[in-house]
Each structure stands twice: as C-alpha cells, then as structure tokens.
Amino acid sequence: MENEKYLKDIQDIKQMMSQSTQFISLSGLSGILAGIYALIGAYIVSQLLEQNKYDVVIIEGRTFKLIVLTAFVVLVLSLITSFIMTRQKAKRLGESIWNASSKRLLINFCIPLFTGGIFALLLLRHEVYGLIAPITLIFYGLACLNASKYTLKDVRYLGITEIILGLIAVEFSGYGLYFWVIGFGICHIVYGAVMYFKYDRN
Amino acid sequence: MKTIIQNINKAFDHRIRLGIMSVLMVNESADFNMLKELLGVTDGNLASHTKALETEEYIRIEKQFIGKKPNTRYSATTSGKKAFREHIEALEKLITKT
Incomplete structure (x- = not known):
C-alpha cells in the first residue's frame, strides 16, 4: 500500500x-x-523547369518567380496545417498551445531556421544557387535538432537526417530538387507517420 | 530501513508540493500561472503550498511587475534541490527494497 x-x-x-x-x-x-x-510542390517545380527547358533560369525570369511562389505556398500551407492540427491535439490532451514549453520550442526552432533562411537569401543575391538546397536542409535540420530538447524525441532524429542529407547534397549540386524531395517530402512523411503511430493513434 | 525513512521528506509528502518541486528542478524558474496550469490547482491552494516550501527555504519567491501586472516567479534554492534529490533517492530505495 x-x-x-x-x-x-x-x-x-x-x-x-x-x-x-x-x-x-x-x-x-x-x-x-x-x-x-512538399512533394506536390516539387512536382510543380519540375514541370515548370520541363516547360522552360531551353531558358536559363534567372532571378528576373517568370519561371524563377513561379518556383519561389510554389515554395512559399508550400511553406505557408505546411505552417497553417501544423498549427491547426497541433492546436486540436493540444485541446485533446488538455495542454495549452501557448505555454512556457511551446514558446521555448518555437524560439529555439526559429533561431537556426531564420539564420538559414537569411543565409539562403544572401546566397541567392550573390548567385550561388548550387548551395541553396544544401543550406536550407542543413539549417532546417539544425532547427529541428535544437527544438527537439523541448518536444518529442523523434524530432531530433528528423533533424539529424536532414543535416546528413544537406551535407550529401553539397557534393551533388544540380540535384537540389531531388534532395528537397527526400528531405522535405519523404522525411516528413516517414517521421510524421512514425510519430502518428507512436503518439496520436489512441 | 530506519535511515531510509528518515530521508523521506515530510515537506514533499504532498502531491502539489511534489509537483512544484519537480517543475522547479528542471526549469530555471516558473511563474504563478505556469505552475497553476501544470498542476491544475486553485490560486489559494497553490499559494499556501508555495508559502510552505518557502518557509522551509526550499524555494525562492520573487515578486515583480511586468508592465502593470504583478508577476510572481518561483525558483528552487540550492538546499531545496539537494533535499528533493535526497527525497527521490529515498523513494527509489524504498521501492526497490520490496
């Protein structure tokens, strides 16, 4: 007793x-x-590139603007979706969505992420296109790794996977889109599914 | 057996005080609302338990203002952390003994 x-x-x-x-x-x-x-976005981008095979993609060009627009829409849609679904899950678990731990999580996620984002924009400005895919993957991975201390452990492994992918992508410049497909598309689906089956499905 | 019982700290022998100490062991500090939300207790209840822990000098209470709103922050003292660690060790020993 x-x-x-x-x-x-x-x-x-x-x-x-x-x-x-x-x-x-x-x-x-x-x-x-x-x-x-991300997979749908990548498909749209590949179609855009296919259609304009014979043009050089330049910053001022229409194709480039459409690619950036696609990436931006994917990002915004992902953020909105995860916000809504996280809020629902928080409600179910009786956890408030805006508490000390979620604030810490967000801040620690955003610092590496924004650093990487600004870095990528600067590379764009200096026309170092080959490194943009690896840089975005590496910094996204670091953001996940940093945030993982304040949330579910699986995010840590997602982060490490993204970092490794990013480093490999440096050696294969020109295949950036494929690495994005793996990193932002397939990795998210795999880790999302793991987390879903581990924590959500009851 | 006797020595183990001695380490069971009466000050922590309550669910809410146990909760307060647990939170303050892993967070540098916590404010009133954070503790209230985590522990699911009423204002008066929380206030009396934090007061009890403060009397033992296990936690520090700092009152300050954020803008015009009063804000009370709690943090564990070194002696509080030590006492809590000993309490956990005593609990563990009691369980593994049997």
Missing part, C-alpha cells in the same frame, strides 16, 4: 518534469501532410 503511494509519487515527479519542459502536442499527421505538400 505504502509502496504504491511512493511509486505514484515517482511517476508524478517524472510526468511533471517532462510536462513542464516539453511540448508534446506536436501533431504527427501534420508532418505527413507537410511532406505531401
């Missing part, structure tokens, strides 16, 4: 420690959807 009480105490301690530092309402399903958006 006494023992059960002490065991319960230890469980409570453990739960409070993780609950107060980790935001666990991250939705796996939204990862899968983000991956699917």
Whole structure:
C-alpha cells in the first residue's frame, strides 16, 4: 500500500518534469501532410523547369518567380496545417498551445531556421544557387535538432537526417530538387507517420 | 530501513508540493500561472503550498511587475534541490527494497 503511494509519487515527479519542459502536442499527421505538400510542390517545380527547358533560369525570369511562389505556398500551407492540427491535439490532451514549453520550442526552432533562411537569401543575391538546397536542409535540420530538447524525441532524429542529407547534397549540386524531395517530402512523411503511430493513434 | 525513512521528506509528502518541486528542478524558474496550469490547482491552494516550501527555504519567491501586472516567479534554492534529490533517492530505495 505504502509502496504504491511512493511509486505514484515517482511517476508524478517524472510526468511533471517532462510536462513542464516539453511540448508534446506536436501533431504527427501534420508532418505527413507537410511532406505531401512538399512533394506536390516539387512536382510543380519540375514541370515548370520541363516547360522552360531551353531558358536559363534567372532571378528576373517568370519561371524563377513561379518556383519561389510554389515554395512559399508550400511553406505557408505546411505552417497553417501544423498549427491547426497541433492546436486540436493540444485541446485533446488538455495542454495549452501557448505555454512556457511551446514558446521555448518555437524560439529555439526559429533561431537556426531564420539564420538559414537569411543565409539562403544572401546566397541567392550573390548567385550561388548550387548551395541553396544544401543550406536550407542543413539549417532546417539544425532547427529541428535544437527544438527537439523541448518536444518529442523523434524530432531530433528528423533533424539529424536532414543535416546528413544537406551535407550529401553539397557534393551533388544540380540535384537540389531531388534532395528537397527526400528531405522535405519523404522525411516528413516517414517521421510524421512514425510519430502518428507512436503518439496520436489512441 | 530506519535511515531510509528518515530521508523521506515530510515537506514533499504532498502531491502539489511534489509537483512544484519537480517543475522547479528542471526549469530555471516558473511563474504563478505556469505552475497553476501544470498542476491544475486553485490560486489559494497553490499559494499556501508555495508559502510552505518557502518557509522551509526550499524555494525562492520573487515578486515583480511586468508592465502593470504583478508577476510572481518561483525558483528552487540550492538546499531545496539537494533535499528533493535526497527525497527521490529515498523513494527509489524504498521501492526497490520490496
């Protein structure tokens, strides 16, 4: 009887420690959807490139603008989807979406992410196109790695995978789109599915 | 057996005080609302338990203003952290003994 009480105490301690530092309402399903958006986006981009095979893609060109627009739409759609689904999951788990752990999660995710984003824009300005795909993957990976301390552990492995992919992509410049498909499309679907089956499906 | 029982700290022998200490062990500090939300307790209840822990000098209470809103922050003292660690060790030993 006494023992059960002490065991319960230890469980409570453990739960409070993780609950107060980790935001666990991250939705796996939204990862899968983000991956699917990325695949659709990549398909649109490949079609755009196919249609304009004989033009050089330049910053001022229409094709380039359409590619950037596609990437932007994919990003915004992914963010909106994950926000809505995470909010739903938080509601179900009785966790507030805007608490100390979610704030910490967001800040620590955004610092490497924005660094990478600005870096990519600067590369664009200096016309170093070959490094844009690897840089975005590496910094996204670092953002995930950094954020993983404050959320589900799987995000850490997603981050490491993205970093490795990014480094490999440096050696294969010209195949940036394929690495994006793997990194932002397939990886998100795989890790999203893992998280969905592990945490969401009950 | 006797020595183990001695390490079971009466100050932590309550679900809410246990919760407060757990949160403050892994967070540099926490404010009133964060603790309230995590523990799911009423204002009065939380206030009395934090007061009890402060009397033991296990936690520090700092009152400050963010803009015009009063904000109370709590953090664990070194002696509080030490006492809590000993409490957990005692709990573990009690469970593994049987």
